Amino acid sequence: MSGIKEFLSRTFKDSVNVATTLYKVMIPTIIFVKIFEEMGGVEWFSDFIAPLMQLVGLPSEMGLVWATAMFINIYSSLVILVNLDVPMTVAQASILSCMILLAHSMPIEVSLAKKSGVSVWWAIVSRVGGALLFAWILQLIYSTTGSLQDPAQIIWQTSVSGDIPLTDWALNQVQNLGIVFVIILALILMLNLLKVLGIERLIAKALSPFLRLLGISQEATNLTLIGITLGLSYGGGLLVNEARKGHIPPRDVFTAITLLGLLHSLIEDTILMLVIGADFNTIFWGRLIFVLVIVGTISRLIRLVDGKRYERLFYRSVAI
Template sequence: MNKVVAFFKRTVVDSFNVSMTLYKVMIPTIIVVKIFQEFGGVVWFSSLISPLMDAVGLPSEMGIVWATAMLINIYSSLVVLINLDVPMTVAQASILSSLILLAHSMPIETGLAKKSGISIWWTLLVRVGGAYLLGWILNQLYMATDALQQPANMVWQPSGTADPSLLNWALTQVQNLVLVFVIINVLIFTLNVLKVIGVEKLIGKALSPFLRLLGISKEATNLTLIGITLGLSYGGGLLINEAQKGHIAPRDIFTAITLLGLLHSLIEDTLLMLVIGADFNTIFWGRLLFALVLVGIISRAAKLLDGGSYEKYFYRSVAN
């Protein structure tokens, strides 16, 4: 009984802490986006980025959603998405989710990669370019097969009138923020349950052979698996520590961090994207396959370069 009470207490405390941290970013974001929207900024930005969104089969308004995810975080991008209230198909929700999952929180996560010795330009190229490449591939696949064209069933639906007053808009945002807290509670509860029943360990064991094929050493494999299941901040932080101590070769750090940029928080972020009606197979298995294949190609190509060129353009040792 004490373990059960402790379990629920930990879930609530974690949810509160996560929510408070996110609110500090989300509330200013909501206000800025509202001002941006009132002055026609959304229309202007949408028209500017429209060609890029058209190529991956998304409404032009989704450009600002992805930009918010890249510059801030996933939760803030979902708030923007809800406020735009643009209907999507399951295919479009899956493509948007894939873009967001591969390229989000770039200022923070690019900084983490840099501390491990990976160049900023490489992180941006792989994550933003990789996200867009995956979006394009998915769009071509969906158009060729006419798959997932039914309306996306978004769990988090916008509330309020079509053209609310400022007061109604503010009340709607309060409702959305409360819903964020509820979603985070459910998400963290689910994650804790998955930890207890050993799903994370199961995923780790399943992926371990593939990481070895990518050329990631045994020393780096366990830390990479932590990042894949728990998040880049966890796995990346541990890898940075080992890189600074010189315990793991720079090339292994490079391959591991490159993979983590494309494939981290595999459980949490996947569950979060299901809220907007994305297809599970696309955002879980599709993302997993794409990341492993792309990093496999990068790893093999890197071996064709001599150590000096490789280190000059892609990474540097940060060992003390």
């Protein structure tokens, strides 16, 4: 009984810590977007990015949601999505989810890639370009087959929308932040249960052979698996540490960081995207296959620059 109480207590404390960190970013973001919206900024930005969103079959307003995910984080983008209140099909929710999953929290995560020796331009292009390419492929598949055209069932709905008094809007945001905490609590509880049940280790074990096929060395494989299951901050941070010690070759670090940029927090982020009505097979299996194929191709091509003068355009040694 004491073990269960300790488990629940730790889960709650972790949830409070995560929520507190996120709120420090989300609350200023919500206020900024509200001011941006009142000044006509949302409409302007939607018109500006509309051609790109049309290319992947999304409403123009989703450009702001994706931009928020890229520059801030996933949770902030979901708050923006709920406030915009734009209906989508399951196909559109899946496409948007994949774009967010492949390219989010860029300032922090690109900085981590830079510390590992991977070039900044590559860290940005691989993720933004990968997100757009995957979204375009999904759009072609969905439009050709006519699949997943039912309305997306968004679990998290805002209680009021449209032209409302500022006090009602503020109360609605407080409610949304409360829902964010509930989501975080549920996610951390589920992640902790998966760890206890050993499911997380099973996923890592299943992915290990694929990582070796990508040319990632044994030294980097375990750290990469940590990043895939737990998050880029965990796996990427460990990779940076090992790269500085010179334990992992720069090319292996490059391949591992490229993979982690496109595929990390496989459990947590996938569950999070289900909240907006995305298709599980698309955001989990589809994303997994796409990333493995893309990174597999990149890992073969990057060998052509190994040892050449222009390899520094892609990666460099950070060994101390």
